[in-house]
Amino acid sequence: MTAPGAARRAGNWWGTEDVCVRFGSTLALDHVWFRAEPGQVSAVVGGDGAGRTTLLRCLAGALAPASGRVRRPAPLATGYLSAGSGTYPDLSVAENLAFRAAAYRVPPQTARQRSAELLARAGLDKVTGRLAGQLSGGMRQKLGVIAAMLHRPDLLVLDEPTTGVDPVSRSDLWLLITRAAADGAAVVLATSYLDEAERAHHVLVLDAGSELAGGTADQIVAAMRGTLTVTGTRPTGEAGRRAWRRDGRWRVWDPDPADGSARAGGAVRPDLQDAVTVAALARELARSGAERESR
Amino acid sequence: MWAMIVKEFRQLRRDRRTLAMMIVMPVVLLIVFGYAASFDVTTIPTVAAGPQASQAAHLLGKPFELVDVQPSQDRAWAQEQLRDGHAAVAVVTGNGQPEVLIDGSQLFTAKAAIASLSATAAKAAAAGTAGGQAIAAAPKVTVLYNPGLNTSDIMIPGLAGVVLVFVGTIITSLGVVRERQSGTLEQLAVMPLKPRDVFLGKIGPYFVVAALDLAIVVSVGVGLFGVPFRGSLAVFALGALLFLFVTLGLGVLISSVSENQGQAIQLSLMVTLPQILLSGLIFPLSSIAVGVRWISYLLPLTYFNEIARGVMLRAEPLGPLWQPFLFLALLGAVVFTLASLRFRAYLAPAPPRGGAGSPHSAPSPASATRAPASGSAR
Numbered sequence: 001m002t003a004p005g006a007a008r009r010a011g012n013w014w015g016t017e018d019v020c021v022r023f024g025s026t027l028a029l030d031h032v033w034f035r036a037e038p039g040q041v042s043a044v045v046g047g048d049g050a051g052r053t054t055l056l057r058c059l060a061g062a063l064a065p066a067s068g069r070v071r072r073p074a075p076l077a078t079g080y081l082s083a084g085s086g087t088y089p090d091l092s093v094a095e096n097l098a099f100r101a102a103a104y105r106v107p108p109q110t111a112r113q114r115s116a117e118l119l120a121r122a123g124l125d126k127v128t129g130r131l132a133g134q135l136s137g138g139m140r141q142k143l144g145v146i147a148a149m150l151h152r153p154d155l156l157v158l159d160e161p162t163t164g165v166d167p168v169s170r171s172d173l174w175l176l177i178t179r180a181a182a183d184g185a186a187v188v189l190a191t192s193y194l195d196e197a198e199r200a201h202h203v204l205v206l207d208a209g210s211e212l213a214g215g216t217a218d219q220i221v222a223a224m225r226g227t228l229t230v231t232g233t234r235p236t237g238e239a240g241r242r243a244w245r246r247d248g249r250w251r252v253w254d255p256d257p258a259d260g261s262a263r264a265g266g267a268v269r270p271d272l273q274d275a276v277t278v279a280a281l282a283r284e285l286a287r288s289g290a291e292r293e294s295r
Numbered sequence: 296m297w298a299m300i301v302k303e304f305r306q307l308r309r310d311r312r313t314l315a316m317m318i319v320m321p322v323v324l325l326i327v328f329g330y331a332a333s334f335d336v337t338t339i340p341t342v343a344a345g346p347q348a349s350q351a352a353h354l355l356g357k358p359f360e361l362v363d364v365q366p367s368q369d370r371a372w373a374q375e376q377l378r379d380g381h382a383a384v385a386v387v388t389g390n391g392q393p394e395v396l397i398d399g400s401q402l403f404t405a406k407a408a409i410a411s412l413s414a415t416a417a418k419a420a421a422a423g424t425a426g427g428q429a430i431a432a433a434p435k436v437t438v439l440y441n442p443g444l445n446t447s448d449i450m451i452p453g454l455a456g457v458v459l460v461f462v463g464t465i466i467t468s469l470g471v472v473r474e475r476q477s478g479t480l481e482q483l484a485v486m487p488l489k490p491r492d493v494f495l496g497k498i499g500p501y502f503v504v505a506a507l508d509l510a511i512v513v514s515v516g517v518g519l520f521g522v523p524f525r526g527s528l529a530v531f532a533l534g535a536l537l538f539l540f541v542t543l544g545l546g547v548l549i550s551s552v553s554e555n556q557g558q559a560i561q562l563s564l565m566v567t568l569p570q571i572l573l574s575g576l577i578f579p580l581s582s583i584a585v586g587v588r589w590i591s592y593l594l595p596l597t598y599f600n601e602i603a604r605g606v607m608l609r610a611e612p613l614g615p616l617w618q619p620f621l622f623l624a625l626l627g628a629v630v631f632t633l634a635s636l637r638f639r640a641y642l643a644p645a646p647p648r649g650g651a652g653s654p655h656s657a658p659s660p661a662s663a664t665r666a667p668a669s670g671s672a673r
Binding site (some may be wrong): 085103 | 479482488
């Protein structure tokens with residue numbers, strides 16, 4: 001069993017190698033490679049049913065893959081926040097943390113100090129006696145995150161820690177997350193928010209269980225081929241299939257700038273959200289093209 | 296309203312368990328309980344002791360059924376037969392008036408025996424008067440263990456078992472399934488806790504509460520209702536311990552096959568109700584139709600009932616109670632093993648389907664070289 005902290009010293013990484021997970025006839029993860037480095041935040045993004053939670057469950061040890069390899073520290077050195085807050089609604093904030101500390105064998109004195117420090121950082125130090133079920137959604141989520149990082153895990157796996165949380169709590173949560181990474185943990189989080197993913201060191205974009213794009217946010221943007229233009233109205237014809245609405249205007253992706261659409265003006269520099277949308281669009285167009293050919 | 300009706304039917308159709316409970320259960324329960332619901336005692340196991348044991352035995356007609364006749368034995372032997380549950384009635388002959396001993400802890404059997412003896416005496420008196428003969432000495436009837444034939448005396452030891460069924464099965468099943476509903480089960484599954492520790496840690500508190508409940512029920516029964524506690528506390532405690540293991544195991548087993556607390560309650564009731572009606576707590580086991588009685592012998596409360604009544608009312612020692620103890624231990628072993636296996640599977644990482652995979656592997660330089668050089672994916 002790897003003791004907490006051993007991975008950081010050894011400079012190891014955690015992740016998956018060619019992992020497949022199957023639920024009946026559905027391939028939930030399709031040969032996914034993922035790497036989370038100590039001291040960094042890695043984000044897993046994707047739409048509904050993309051496989052984010054499945055990947056995180058594999059990393060946390062809650063799910064065994066059908067094939068492939070999962071590299072993760074021993075349970076004692078892993079921290080996990082499952083979808084939802086993962087806290088006991090009928091236990092108080094302090095009791096939830098005390099249970100977690102005991103389960104992860106944190107010495108009582110250390111547990112008290114660490115709890116006090118994290119509670120203060122999360123702004124929960126005034127509600128330690130309140131039942132977790134009586135906390136607001138954001139507070140409960142923060143409690144879940146600090147409970148997962150209480151024992152200073154080498155790998156911290158957080159499934160949508162900021163979903164449904166108000167902007168102030170989101171900001172508090174990000175402070176906690178980046179602090180955990182700064183302390184040396186490899187942090188993996190699933191999120192639906194691409195602006196959050198942009199703050200991560202590495203991003204893995206999943207679509208229907210397989211990798212759509214991966215790398216740093218800049219790498220993903222740089223890897224986007226073609227050009228992007230902005231227009232006030234949706235283009236007609238073939239270009240219309242490559243257009244989507246964003247911020248009240250239409251963005252049109254042109255995979256081959258030589259055809260003249262880029263020269264029409266309105267070209268914009270894409271960001272991560274554009275690059276991910278383009279990657280998904282490219283896959284969808286390729287799929288429908290292949291289907292047409294097969295018919 | 297039509298939309299509401301259609302929606303409700305659609306939901307009902309998908310909730311197979313509730314549907315089964317609504318349609319199949321009433322029929323099954325009616326048939327089972329219909330055959331079980333009987334206070335009629337048709338046979339009373341009887342022993343006879345003393346020099347005139349054979350003659351006395353022959354004087355007894357139906358419903359008395361002779362199981363043993365020992366002319367060389369005395370009253371002490373006869374009483375032992377009743378205490379150990381080998382017979383419900385014992386006829387003791389010797390010098391002077393014969394004596395009929397009746398086991399008052401078998402309430403309905405005792406009442407049937409008294410009624411039958413009175414009828415026989417009345418008939419004999421009529422025959423004797425008509426024939427002008429002197430009546431042989433009428434037997435002296437002694438009711439042992441529950442002389443007042445109090446219902447509370449026989450119900451409270453059994454009710455202690457019902458309390459344990461409620462706490463052990465229903466409350467435990469809710470406690471475990473709550474983990475699944477609150478989403479904390481997955482957290483437990485990845486924590487550095489052994490499934491055995493989670494299992495024992497989960498049922499330990501319910502065990503303590505149930506044991507406390509039992510102590511309260513028995514104390515109230517003895518203190519308030521005057522129920523005697525004549526036997527060994529240690530034997531009673533041992534029986535309760537085994538019984539608790541079965542009921543707690545059933546609770547965990549139910550929770551591991553239930554998705555939510557509603558389902559857990561449904562299943563718990565399906566396990567609890569037959570125990571109350573078929574365990575001999577209300578209807579005498581001998582009155583339950585043979586076709587249904589076998590169910591009684593699969594129910595832990597049947598054995599706890601035997602132990603509790605035997606120890607509390609008849610001061611039965613451990614030796615003659617070996618059968619209920621053995622069956623309770625067997626049931627406990629089966630249920631507890633199934634429960635811990637289910638619980639282990641409940642906590643174990645799932646799936647895989649059709650692949651070995653590697654749920655946990657320590658990092659190695661060899662595998663690191665196969666990994667992507669940088670970034671999150673390859």
